[in-house]
Structure formats: structure tokens, C-alpha cells
Amino acid sequence: xxxxxxxIVIVGGGGAGLRAAIEAxxxxxxxxxxxxxxxxxxxxxxxxxxxxxxxxxxxDDNLELxxxxxxxxxxxxxxxxxIQYFVEQAPKELALLENWGCPFxxxxxxxVATRAFGGMTTKRTWYAADKIGxxxxxxxxxxxxxxxxIVRYDEYFVSKLLVEDGACRGVAALDIRTGEYSTILGRxxxxxxxxxxxxxxxxxxxxxxxxxxxxxAYRAGVPLxxxxxxxxxxxxxxGTGILITEATRGEGGYLRNSEGDRFLVEYDYGVGNKAxxxxxxxxxxxxxxxxxxxxxxxxxYGDHVLLDLTHLxxxxxxxxxxxxxxxxxxxxxxxxxxxxxxxxxxxxxMMGGVDTDxxxxxxxxxxxxAGETACVSIxxxxxxxxxxxxxxxxxxxxxxxxxMDYANGSAEGNEASLRAQxxxxxxxxxxxxxxKKGGERISEIRRELNLxxxxxxxxxxxxxSMQAGVGATAQLRGRxxxxxxxxxxxxxxxxxxxxxxxxxxxxxxxxLAVSALHRKESRGAHTCKDFPTRNDEEYLYHTIARHDPAGxxxxxxxxxxxxxxPEERKY
Amino acid sequence: MVEKTIIITRFDPDRDEKPRKQEYTVxxxxxxxxxxxxxxxxxxxxATVSHRWSCRMAVCGSCGMMVNGEPKLTxxxxxxxxxxxxxxxxxxNFPIVRDLVVELDGFMHKFESVKPWIIRAKxxxxxxxxxxxxxxxxxxxxxxxxxxxxxxxxxxxxxCYSACPVVANEPDFLGPAAIALGHRYNLDxxxxxxEERHDIFRGEGTVFSCSYANECSEVCPKNVDPAAAIxxxxxxxxxxxxxxxVLPRGGTK
Amino acid sequence: MAGPAHPEAMAxxxxxxxxxxxxxxxxxxxxxxxxxxxxxxxxxGIIYFLIAFLGIRLINALGAGPEAWDAAMESLKNPxxxxxxxxxxxxxxxVAVRFFRLFPKAQPPAMGPxxxxxxxxxxxxxxxxxxGITAFMTAVLAGVxx
Numbered sequence: 012x013x014x015x016x017x018x019i020v021i022v023g024g025g026g027a028g029l030r031a032a033i034e035a036x037x038x039x040x041x042x043x044x045x046x047x048x049x050x051x052x053x054x055x056x057x058x059x060x061x062x063x064x065x066x067x068x069x070x071d072d073n074l075e076l077x078x079x080x081x082x083x084x085x086x087x088x089x090x091x092x093x094i095q096y097f098v099e100q101a102p103k104e105l106a107l108l109e110n111w112g113c114p115f116x117x118x119x120x121x122x123v124a125t126r127a128f129g130g131m132t133t134k135r136t137w138y139a140a141d142k143i144g145x146x147x148x149x150x151x152x153x154x155x156x157x158x159x160x161i162v163r164y165d166e167y168f169v170s171k172l173l174v175e176d177g178a179c180r181g182v183a184a185l186d187i188r189t190g191e192y193s194t195i196l197g198r199x200x201x202x203x204x205x206x207x208x209x210x211x212x213x214x215x216x217x218x219x220x221x222x223x224x225x226x227x228a229y230r231a232g233v234p235l236x237x238x239x240x241x242x243x244x245x246x247x248x249x250g251t252g253i254l255i256t257e258a259t260r261g262e263g264g265y266l267r268n269s270e271g272d273r274f275l276v277e278y279d280y281g282v283g284n285k286a287x288x289x290x291x292x293x294x295x296x297x298x299x300x301x302x303x304x305x306x307x308x309x310x311x312y313g314d315h316v317l318l319d320l321t322h323l324x325x326x327x328x329x330x331x332x333x334x335x336x337x338x339x340x341x342x343x344x345x346x347x348x349x350x351x352x353x354x355x356x357x358x359x360x361m362m363g364g365v366d367t368d369x370x371x372x373x374x375x376x377x378x379x380x381a382g383e384t385a386c387v388s389i390x391x392x393x394x395x396x397x398x399x400x401x402x403x404x405x406x407x408x409x410x411x412x413x414x415m416d417y418a419n420g421s422a423e424g425n426e427a428s429l430r431a432q433x434x435x436x437x438x439x440x441x442x443x444x445x446x447k448k449g450g451e452r453i454s455e456i457r458r459e460l461n462l463x464x465x466x467x468x469x470x471x472x473x474x475x476s477m478q479a480g481v482g483a484t485a486q487l488r489g490r491x492x493x494x495x496x497x498x499x500x501x502x503x504x505x506x507x508x509x510x511x512x513x514x515x516x517x518x519x520x521x522x523l524a525v526s527a528l529h530r531k532e533s534r535g536a537h538t539c540k541d542f543p544t545r546n547d548e549e550y551l552y553h554t555i556a557r558h559d560p561a562g563x564x565x566x567x568x569x570x571x572x573x574x575x576x577p578e579e580r581k582y
Numbered sequence: 583m584v585e586k587t588i589i590i591t592r593f594d595p596d597r598d599e600k601p602r603k604q605e606y607t608v609x610x611x612x613x614x615x616x617x618x619x620x621x622x623x624x625x626x627x628x629a630t631v632s633h634r635w636s637c638r639m640a641v642c643g644s645c646g647m648m649v650n651g652e653p654k655l656t657x658x659x660x661x662x663x664x665x666x667x668x669x670x671x672x673x674x675n676f677p678i679v680r681d682l683v684v685e686l687d688g689f690m691h692k693f694e695s696v697k698p699w700i701i702r703a704k705x706x707x708x709x710x711x712x713x714x715x716x717x718x719x720x721x722x723x724x725x726x727x728x729x730x731x732x733x734x735x736x737x738x739x740x741x742c743y744s745a746c747p748v749v750a751n752e753p754d755f756l757g758p759a760a761i762a763l764g765h766r767y768n769l770d771x772x773x774x775x776x777e778e779r780h781d782i783f784r785g786e787g788t789v790f791s792c793s794y795a796n797e798c799s800e801v802c803p804k805n806v807d808p809a810a811a812i813x814x815x816x817x818x819x820x821x822x823x824x825x826x827x828v829l830p831r832g833g834t835k
Numbered sequence: 836m837a838g839p840a841h842p843e844a845m846a847x848x849x850x851x852x853x854x855x856x857x858x859x860x861x862x863x864x865x866x867x868x869x870x871x872x873x874x875x876x877x878x879x880g881i882i883y884f885l886i887a888f889l890g891i892r893l894i895n896a897l898g899a900g901p902e903a904w905d906a907a908m909e910s911l912k913n914p915x916x917x918x919x920x921x922x923x924x925x926x927x928x929x930v931a932v933r934f935f936r937l938f939p940k941a942q943p944p945a946m947g948p949x950x951x952x953x954x955x956x957x958x959x960x961x962x963x964x965x966x967g968i969t970a971f972m973t974a975v976l977a978g979v980x981x
């Protein structure tokens with residue numbers, strides 16, 4: 012088995028991973044940084060973010076406002092020290108991204124333009140038409156290429172963290188091309204693998220988003236935090252779940268019900284005078300209520316409402332929302348210039364993740380996490396649109412910074428024992444490859460998992476269905492260990508990778524289910540019909556879930572409050 | 583729902599001397615893209631079929647394949663556009679790793695060789711004066727942005743390399759996407775590295791290998807128009823070369 | 836293009852970590868429109884090559900005296916020559932039209948403060964120049980001017 016030695020090992024090559032790699036490479040030009048990703052970095056799912064990235068930019072904006080919007084958006088579950096740090100760092104990080112070549116859209120005077128977004132009181136979302144994620148990812152990836160001390164391991168799947176004396180000292184990674192395992196050692200490891208939206212059937216997430224980093228940390232004994240909070244984006248295309256950005260509403264689009272009414276005016280969740288610019292959890296709930304009240308439209312892929320952009324005009328759609336026009340045309344056969352787009356709420360983002368502190372450090376020495384994988388938490392119970400890309404940058408950089416400091420002061424691990432751990436892992440996965448004696452196929456278990464998650468953990472949740480979800484995921488955890496695999500080949504065995512991903516998904520899904528059942532209140536994206544109000548007395552804490560062979564073991568962690576005292580969340 | 587015969591190129595280096603074809607009968611839904619049929623085969627018929635895909639919304643660039651002989655982004659290509667036999671092959675001109683998976687290392691090498699990042703004459707710390715004093719960003723007009731925006735839309739799906747007749751004949755040709763990327767930075771008002779990249783473009787197998795067949799632009803799913811970029815780059819390369827004859831290096835700015 | 840792709844097209848600078856099959860063109864490459872157009876475009880090169888020989892022959896005839904010139908002119912009336920000239924004309928028009936169509940977008944977006952005119956105008960100008968030169972040459976050959 013090959014053993015590679017580096018100072019920092021970054022797992023995941025999306026926005027947070029690339030930002031972390033650049034920060035580490037800049038901070039210490041003599042250090043060696045490994046960037047390990049199961050896909051080539053430009054394929055990472057950061058690529059499909061559309062609307063923009065938030066940071067104050069205008070004279071009528073300030074840190075206080077961005078901080079308050081974020082805290083309120085989080086339904087007061089966000090840690091206020093982290094949010095303070097986040098809003099302070101945000102403008103600097105986006106400015107760096109601009110310096111590195113990201114083609115942001117511009118104002119008349121040549122400064123970076125900003126647009127309105129849900130839950131944000133003023134225009135502070137920097138954008139590049141409607142492809143910010145794509146441009147951000149490519150700018151970061153291309154910029155990262157100038158650093159010769161970043162060593163990429165493209166298409167390597169990490170399946171185990173190597174832990175010695177309680178500290179993380181590397182990863183065991185399967186080279187997808189050869190089917191062989193490598194031991195990639197580092198004095199510190201940063202997880203930046205994104206979320207796990209694929210545990211749900213109807214999601215904006217790409218197929219690679221299987222909760223790998225969360226499962227890696229969780230199995231290594233690091234707790235996951237606030238996993239019950241799953242963001243439903245109000246506007247996904249029925250059928251495929253393809254994201255139609257919130258920027259459509261930021262640019263002036265309306266949501267209409269079957270009667271043609273701008274129904275959000277009634278609900279009044281909007282910020283300022285724009286009814287459509289409420290936070291995502293509330294807008295998604297409003298859409299579900301409209302549909303349940305019989306004012307939805309039905310189509311080949313279920314009930315939906317309409318996103319009306321026709322009044323914006325062709326020029327504005329072409330200049331600000333060209334990708335939305337392309338997506339609507341190609342994937343649902345609708346030209347938004349002339350016809351409203353059918354949309355319905357769709358699983359988009361996991362607010363929860365690996366429990367980290369303000370520096371991205373987990374409770375395991377040497378292990379860091381950033382981006383959607385991590386739960387710092389700035390997003391609390393509901394993330395505001397356009398905060399997540401900035402989060403990738405701010406906390407990707409912070410994690411790299413602290414990981415580099417930690418790495419400088421820590422000794423190298425014992426190569427022989429770490430290698431032995433990796434060999435054990437290689438043996439386990441080798442037994443899995445082409446394991447024909449198993450019971451069920453990947454697609455069967457995945458379908459069942461998807462159905463259980465959709466039934467139990469939708470926009471609205473109920474105790475009974477969540478209980479069923481907990482039972483289903485626990486049972487699936489047993490069954491996924493007995494998969495039947497057909498592909499015996501070593502080279503580019505995607506079936507084997509999918510099996511490992513499915514195991515991660517089941518693990519993450521179970522934590523999500525157990526955490527959700529535990530939280531007997533309604534807060535942010537977790538809306539429980541049996542407990543319709545927020546209960547600060549009993550539940551103003553982060554849910555912590557630790558790995559246990561019998562199933563997730565829950566605990567609590569205090570929310571860091573500050574100048575913003577919890578109050579009724581009204582827009 | 584209509585039944586189609588999907589023909590997939592299979593190649594497993596452990597077993598196959600060379601690529602072979604395998605046929606599958608797939609019940610296809612009307613709304614399906616070509617990728618959906620391949621995924622259906624993988625999930626329900628033959629789990630040993632290997633292919634790359636992720637975002638299924640035409641932006642990650644993973645799922646380029648030859649569909650009936652044409653390079654296509656399979657998540658964007660409607661299956662209903664084809665008759666009842668659809669031949670799906672790995673991207674042409676690329677070495678085949680397995681089944682529909684091609685070798686990217688050669689492409690990545692070319693991609694990196696054009697220095698695809700903002701090059702500034704001064705170090706970042708000294709460069710502060712060029713930035714907007716309060717916002718730390720460069721100024722750039724919408725017009726300046728427009729000069730290069732189109733060439734920054736490349737998703738690296740590599741269809742252009744499969745379509746390019748020069749790539750098929752000349753293995754070292756830098757190729758459409760990589761040249762377009764270099765040219766994108768040359769046109770960016772924030773960049774000062776055009777001369778460096780034009781030096782690269784003067785090398786063998788770069789812009790002047792292009793015979794302007796325009797096939798890259800014909801197949802590009804994102805309308806990047808790499809052929810335009812390459813042929814614009816020819817002009818810039820010649821001008822910089824000519825300047826170099828008259829003026830000493832460094833004096834051309 | 837008369838075969839599979841170059842076996843090293845897009846090959847990595849160092850050998851891959853597993854055995855890869857050499858690049859292929861699709862089995863239907865010969866019927867693909869885009870490849871046919873490209874082959875036709877390149878094949879016009881043969882015609883220019885041949886007509887260069889004809890040019891040399893005519894210059895020789897011119898040097899050899901009036902009888903040789905008249906004989907050469909007489910031989911051009913052969914239907915094979917006429918067909919060849921027609922083919923040449925078609926080739927030139929094909930290449931010119933194709934080139935003119937692609938030419939505008941090859942213009943750099945700016946040269947210092949100068950911007951190229953819009954694509955359609957460049958396109959139109961190419962035709963104006965082409966027809967202008969053709970008219971001028973025709974006029975010269977017909978003895979109207981010079």
C-alpha cells in the first residue's frame with residue numbers, strides 16, 4: 012500500500028476545500044497540502060449554486076444588520092459569536108474571490124453588484140448572473156493551481172479517518188481508478204465534503220452529495236450537531252428537483268397559486284415591501300399550505316405552484332437569470348419569459364453537520380470541518396440564502412488557518428500503526444467488492460431510504476411519521492451491511508463507491524431521524540405539527556448525536572447567545 | 583413510456599482486450615434525458631456499467647459521452663430526440679479507462695499549462711493601490727466583464743476535444759477548452775499575464791495548430807465558442823510576438 | 836481522419852495508473868456531418884494544389900511564345916478542364932463563405948481603444964471587398980480599364 016505524507020489533508024474539493032487548500036498553501040508555502048476528492052474538483056456540487064454569496068457591500072448596510080438577519084433567520088439557534096465572526100470576515104473573503112478572478116456582475120461604477128435575497132434586509136448578495144457557485148468553484152480551482160504545494164488526489168474516495176491516541180492523523184483512501192487503497196497521512200485533516208441531500212428522493216443536490224464527511228467523523232466518534240434541520244428550498248422543478256434560484260424572487264419574481272394570486276402577500280413573511288423575499292423555511296411552508304388548501308396546481312410530477320417571471324421582461328431574464336431560463340427550457344419545457352415556471356419545495360441543504368467550534372475545529376484533535384459538512388453553527392435552524400457560499404470561504408479559511416497552526420505544533424503519527432489501520436479498512440472494502448452472496452441491491456435500499464426520509468422528514472413533520480422514520484433507518488442500517496454487489500472489477504468500480512456512499516447515507520439519515528424525533532418543538536426548518544411553536548425554555552440548545560453501535564446517542568450543547576435576545580420571529 | 587435499445591461501450595481492462603458493445607432494452611419515460619437511461623441500466627439491469635455523473639443540471643460537466651456518434655452532455659440531451667436504438671460511447675479522442683469513463687489526466691495537464699489564474703505584475707501586497715480603497719475589489723465595467731464572460735462559462739465537459747479533428751490527429755494539441763481558458767484570462771481587465779500566456783501560445787501544438795474547423799463551438803453545450811477564443815488568441819499572439827521584435831521584453835506594456 | 840483517433844490523443848504526460856484503451860472515433864464517424872464538412876474543407880486543398888500546376892503550365896506557355904499560349908488556351912476548352920474550373924470555383928466559394936462566416940468572431944474584442952465593428956458589418960464588408968476585387972479583375976481582364 013502506498014503511503015503519502017503531507018502536513019494537511021483536505022477531504023473534499025468544493026468551495027470550502029479549495030478555499031482551505033489555498034489558505035493553507037499561502038500561510039505556509041513550505042507545507043505540503045493534500046486535496047483528496049472523490050471527483051475532480053470542478054465537478055464538486057458548489058458548482059450548482061446559483062443566486063449569490065452574502066457579504067455587506069453597500070453604504071446602507073452594516074455588520075450589525077447582516078448579523079441580526081442571520082441570527083433571526085436561524086430562529087435564534089445560530090451561535091452569535093460565530094455569526095459575528097462570519098459577517099466580519101465575509102466582505103474580505105468575497106473581495107479575495109473577486110481578486111482571484113471570479114466574474115462578479117457589476118454596478119455602473121464598476122464595483123461589485125449586489126441583489127436582494129430572502130430574509131436579508133438589504134441588497135448584500137454578490138452575484139455572477141445566476142451562476143455564482145459555478146464561477147466561484149472554477150475561480151477557486153483555477154487559482155489553487157498556482158500553488159505547487161497543493162497535491163491533488165482526484166477521484167480518491169476516503170472511507171476512514173486514521174486516528175491514533177485520539178488524534179486524527181490521516182485518511183484511508185480508495186483510488187477509484189485502480190481500486191487500490193492508499194494511506195494519506197497528515198498532521199491535520201479537514202473535512203469539506205458537503206452535505207447529504209441524496210438521502211432524500213427529491214433534492215437539488217447532485218448524486219455525489221452523500222454525507223461522506225459527516226459519516227466519517229461520526230464513525231470516528233466525533234458528534235454531529237443539529238442534524239434535524241433540513242432546508243427545503245421553495246423553488247425546485249417538479250420531477251427532477253433542479254434548483255430554480257431564489258434570485259428569481261430577488262429580481263422581482265412572484266409566486267402564484269392556482270388562482271393566479273401572489274399568495275405570499277397574505278402570509279406576509281417578506282422583508283421590506285417584498286412579500287416573496289421571506290426566509291426559505293417560511294416560504295416552503297406557505298407553499299405546502301397553499302397546496303393543502305387546494306390552491307396548488309397538479310402536474311405529471313405532483314402538486315406545485317407557479318414562479319412567475321413574465322413581468323420581468325426578456326432582457327432582464329437574459330442578463331440576470333440566463334441559467335434559470337436554460338434550466339426551465341431544457342428540464343421542464345417552459346420559457347420563463349412567456350410562461351410561469353412550475354415549482355415546489357425541494358430538499359436543498361443540511362444546516363446540521365460535524366460539530367465544530369468557531370475555528371472549524373472538532374472535538375477530536377487534528378480534525379477540522381468546514382462548509383455544509385460542518386455545523387459551526389451560523390445557520391442554526393434555518394440558513395438564509397446566499398450565506399452558505401460565504402460560509403464555505405470564511406470557515407474554509409479559518410479551519411485551514413487553525414489546522415496549519417495545529418499541524419506545526421504536532422508530531423507525526425506512527426506510520427506503521429496508521430498504515431495497519433488503513434490496511435484493515437482496505438480489507439473490509441475488498442470483501443465488499445463484487446460480494447454476490449449479499450441480499451439486496453443498492454437501488455432497492457436507496458429507494459427505501461429515500462421513501463422513509465420523504466415520508467418522515469418533510470416540510471411539515473409529525474411524531475408518528477418521524478417515529479416510523481427512525482425505525483426504518485435503524486433497520487436499513489442493518490440491511491445495508493448485507494448488500495449484494497455485482498461488479499468484481501477493481502478499475503473504476505462505481506458500484507463499490509456507491510455502496511460505500513449508501514452506507515454513509517444510511518448512517519447520516521438515522522442521526523437525522525433520531526435528532527428530529529427528539530426535538531419536540533417547531534423551530535426554523537424543523538416544523539412539527541404536534542408541537543407547532545418554538546419552545547425556548549426546553550429546546551434552545553443544539554442537538555448533539557454521538558455514534559453508538561445501538562444507534563445515535565443524543566446530547567445537548569448550549570447555544571451561544573449575545574446581543575440578540577431570542578424573540579418571536581416575525582417578518 | 584417507450585422501449586429503446588441502448589448500446590453501451592464496455593471496457594474493463596482486467597477482462598477486455600479492447601472495447602466491446604453491449605445492448606440493453608430499457609423502458610424509457612418520455613421526459614428522460616440520455617443520462618437517465620444509463621442510470622436506469624446501472625440501477626436496475628447491470629450494476630457493472632461505469633460512468634460519471636453528478637449534478638444532472640448541465641453545470642458540473644461530468645457526463646459527456648458520444649451519443650450516436652455526437653459528443654453530448656447526456657444530462658441535457660433528450661432521449662426522445664433519438665430513434666429506438668441509441669449508441670452510447672465514451673468521449674471520442676480520449677483514452678478509455680473503463681466503459682464510459684475516459685482518462686482526464688491529459689486534459690488536466692493541458693488545462694493547467696495555460697496558467698488559468700489572475701497574473702498581476704506586482705505582488706499582492708504591493709498591488710493594493712489597484713483595488714477599490716474601501717472594498718478591496720478591482721473595478722471592472724460591465725463592458726470589460728462582457729469581453730471575457732462568455733469564455734468563462736466553460737464547464738470542462740470536454741465535448742470540444744471529442745469534436746475537434748485536430749485533437750484526433752495531433753495528440754499534443756492544447757485544444758479548445760484550455761486555449762479558451764487562457765484567452766479568458768488574457769481578456770480579463772484584472773489580469774496582466776497576457777504576454778506570458780501568448781508565449782505559451784507561440785509553442786508547438788497550440789493556437790496555430792487550430793485549423794478553425796469550428797466543431798468545438800458547434801458541440802459546446804454552454805455556447806462558450808472556443809473556436810472564437812482560439813482564433814482571437816492567434817491575433818494576440820502575433821501582435822505580442824511582433825512587439826517583442828521591436829521592443830525589448832517588458833517594454834511592451 | 837481516415838481511421839481511429841491518434842492513439843495518443845489526450846493521453847496523459849505520464850502513463851495512467853491502469854491500462855487504458857486507445858482513443859477511438861465513433862463507429863459512425865464517416866457519416867457525421869461535422870466530420871464530412873471538415874474533410875471537404877481540407878480536401879479543397881487538393882484542388883488548389885492542382886490548379887497551381889495549371890498556373891505554372893500557363894506561365895511556361897506564355898514564355899514559350901504566342902503559338903504555345905494559343906495551344907494552351909485551346910486545350911482549356913476541353914470539357915475536363917471546364918469541369919475542373921467549375922469545381923475550383925465551387926471550392927473557392929465554399930471556403931470563402933465558410934471563412935467569411937467564421938471571420939467576424941475571430942476579431943479581438945478590443946485593440947487598445949479601438950473596437951471592431953459588429954459581426955454582421957465585418958461579414959458584409961468581406962463580401963463587398965470580395966465582389967469589389969472580382970469586379971475589378973473582371974474589368975481588367977475584359978480590357979475595360981488599364
